[in-house]
Amino acid sequence: MIILTSVLLAASHAAAQTPPPVKLTDKQQKVLDYMLNDWNKQMRITGVELAMQNVGGQYSPDDRYAIGIFLRDNPRLHRTLRTFGWETTSLTPTEKLIARIVSRAEREKQPPPTRQELAKTLEVSPAVVTDAFRMLERFGIMRPDPAVKNLGYRMAEDRYQDWEGAMRITFMNHRVQVEGGKPFEVF
């Protein structure tokens, strides 16, 4: 009886710790369907941000986050995810560049640039840099660390320090637009 109770308690504890699977709203599902259709075409890798633009309507970073997590949790959806990873399709170019710079600095044991320097280098506003860090944190790629001077963030896991290689976290999809058509991305 004691054993049975322990097993049940352990099972309920594990269930409580496991986050429920992400369910997409109808409008998020539209974006996912758009991407899956796009990825079936040769060399296509249109990401969430561009897919949201192409589908049209109002989409927020929360939508991108939800779709990104859904992609992360469902690699069986498409070979593109298994090949290039959910990060490649879910992060924006700015987020990828920031991840690249911080990852490289950590790998080379150099101090990372400040947020102001990042904004200047990437030619974006400081607010965009802040938003990018916030999203990288939400996705579990970076984590806050007050010990990192002027930046306050570091890569969430050591493995990300070596993730700057071919077609990894920092891979920038190539955006293409044919006259009269909607833009798409290729690898």
Add this chain to the structure above:
Amino acid sequence: MRFNSFCFSLWHSGGQQEVYILRVVQQRRLASLVASIAPFWTRRLGVGLLAAGFTFAAGSAVQTVVFAQTLQPAPAFNLESIDGTRFSSKALEGNVALVDFWATWCGPCIAEIPRWNELFVRYQGKGFVVLGVTIRSGWASDIRPDAKKLKIAYPVVVGNDNVEKGFGGIWGFPTTFLITRKGQIYKKYTGMYPQQQAQLEADIQKLLAEKP
């Protein structure tokens, strides 16, 4: 962005352009290295020209990155094979091994496969093995049909972060390593270029001639 151009070009172009792009990337690195070690007065006298001349002259030599001075040990690994078994690096021990990091969607990687098949058949039973390490190409079940279609004659495994890190990082496709009988990385060949087959074969013969 430079890396993306490199990778994109590798995928899209035929041989010559790949070599050219690879050379440019490596020459820039070499130029910056020369610039960093040159004394200040030399820099003032135009180290740019000096570095450019030096790297131009060294152009053909830097196509292959050589770890010649101090050979590094190849990493130990145990990877999932696309035939459903496991492949241990112990299977390479005592052999000269060509380890090819490739991706199923990478044009130059695919173009190289007949070369590896040829070498595999020619030196099979003479202490030479070929291993294809597939990266950024999905799961074993994704890769298996591609390998079958491409008629790969040698073992193919699914790479992971650890094996890439163990080999010093894979920054472009294809990247090929030649490993000595003693399990040390002899050379790293980045990209695909016309003289590669002859150069590789000469290296293989040299390593096979060495005593185990």
